Amino acid sequence: MLDLLVLLICASIVVSAALAVCLGGLLPAMISAGLASLFASACYVLLAAPDVAMAEASIGSGLSTLLFLYTIRRIGRTED
Amino acid sequence: MIEIALTVAATLIFLGILFAIIRLVIGPSGADRVAAIDLISIITISLIALYAHLSGRFIYLDVALIYGLLSFLAVLAIARYLERGL
Numbered sequence: 662m663l664d665l666l667v668l669l670i671c672a673s674i675v676v677s678a679a680l681a682v683c684l685g686g687l688l689p690a691m692i693s694a695g696l697a698s699l700f701a702s703a704c705y706v707l708l709a710a711p712d713v714a715m716a717e718a719s720i721g722s723g724l725s726t727l728l729f730l731y732t733i734r735r736i737g738r739t740e741d
Numbered sequence: 742m743i744e745i746a747l748t749v750a751a752t753l754i755f756l757g758i759l760f761a762i763i764r765l766v767i768g769p770s771g772a773d774r775v776a777a778i779d780l781i782s783i784i785t786i787s788l789i790a791l792y793a794h795l796s797g798r799f800i801y802l803d804v805a806l807i808y809g810l811l812s813f814l815a816v817l818a819i820a821r822y823l824e825r826g827l
Contacts (some may be wrong), residue, residue, distance in 0.1 A: 689774055723815050723818075
């Protein structure tokens with residue numbers, strides 16, 4: 662059952678990374694990149710590394726999304 | 742009996758993730774996508790809690806706790822971006 666869970670989570674990482682490339686617009690791409698990081702964090706928990714999962718959830722999903730949003734707002738490019 | 746219950750729970754969790762990803766793909770506006778990623782975060786917290794029970798290591802519940810706080814932060818940042826406030 663653990664193998665199946667890890668496999669499904671890894672498939673979700675691949676799907677959300679493909680969505681970050683394929684979806685048009687800046688905001689959907691940023692949301693999908695945060696989603697890939699979120700699934701990677703869940704995958705770390707399932708692979709018995711909870712400290713790496715905490716670091717990934719705080720930096721990858723929280724801080725990285727916030728920095729991307731702040732930068733895109735600062736450079737003044739409207740989303741298309 | 743408990744194995745059947747856990748299998749059904751995992752199946753429902755992944756069905757929820759699948760439908761939320763469909764909403765993320767077809768969502769016309771940004772608010773739909775923010776709602777979808779919030780939903781996926783909460784479903785992933787339930788997945789981590791399920792796995793904490795499944796493996797018997799209750800230290801994973803702390804990961805689920807931190808996860809809930811930080812997913813709230815990400816959703817808040819996207820909401821501020823949509824309201825032109827960030």
